Amino acid sequence: MNPKEVLSLQSMPAASASYGRPPYRFIDREFFIITYESDPAAIRQAVPEPLQPDGSNTVSYEWIKMPDSSGLGSYEESGIVIPCTFQGEPCNFVAQMYLDNAPAILGGREIWGFPKKWANPRLSVEGTETLTGTLHYNHVLVAMGTMPFKHNLLDQADTAAAIAKTQVNLKLIPDVDGTPKIAQLVAYTLENVTVKGAWSGPARLNLIPHVNAPVADLPVKAYIGGKHFIADLTLPYARVIHDYLQ
C-alpha cells in the first residue's frame, strides 16, 4: 500500500472497513421517546460548557429501532438526550447511547463522536398493546419505558421539524501518549426526513442505577409524555462547533 492508498482507506482495519461511507440512509427508523423532568444539578453536570441546558429541566430518554441502515446494518439503540442551547440557538446534547451493532458504534464514535457503548436495547409491542422499551447492560436491566400503542395522532410536520433539530456530541479521542488529541463539540442535522406515522401518549420510565450505564444519574422527577414515530431520514457528515484544544 502506498501513502495515497493509505489516505483513501475508509476506516480501520485497512484490510476490511468496519463501516460504510456516510451519508447513511435509514429506512423505517422507529423512535420511542419519553420526556421527563429531571434534577437541574444533574443536568448541569452532564452538559459540557459552553453548551447550556435550555432551562426546561427536561431530559428525553429514547429507544430507536433501525431495521435498514445503509453502511451499518440492522440494530437498536437507546439513550439520553438533553435539550440545550449553543450560542443562544436550540440544540439537543446526546449524553448517553447504548446499542448492539459494531459498525454503528465504531463509525458513530470515530466520525461524529457519539457517546456509544455496547449494550442490548429492545423496542417492541408487548402483550399486543404496550409499546415497550428495555435496555440491558451486561444482562442487567437498566431502563424500561412503556406507552399505550398509537393512541393519539401527532402532527407529522412538527415531528419532522423535531427530528431535524441540531444534535450535538462531545467527541473525545486520546492521543498515543494519553493526552487529548480531539476534544470537540460536533453538530449534525438529520436530512431528507419523511415521517411515516407519529403518535403521542402518557408514558412511564424506570431507570435503575448502574455504574457502567449511568442512565439513572438523570433521575425521573415528573413525567411529561411519550412520543412514538417512524421516519426515513439521512445522517450526513458533521461540523465542529467548538474545539476545546484551541
Ligand SMILES: CC(=O)CC(=O)O
Ligand atoms: C452512525 C450513527 O452513529 C447513527 C446512529 O447510530 O444513530
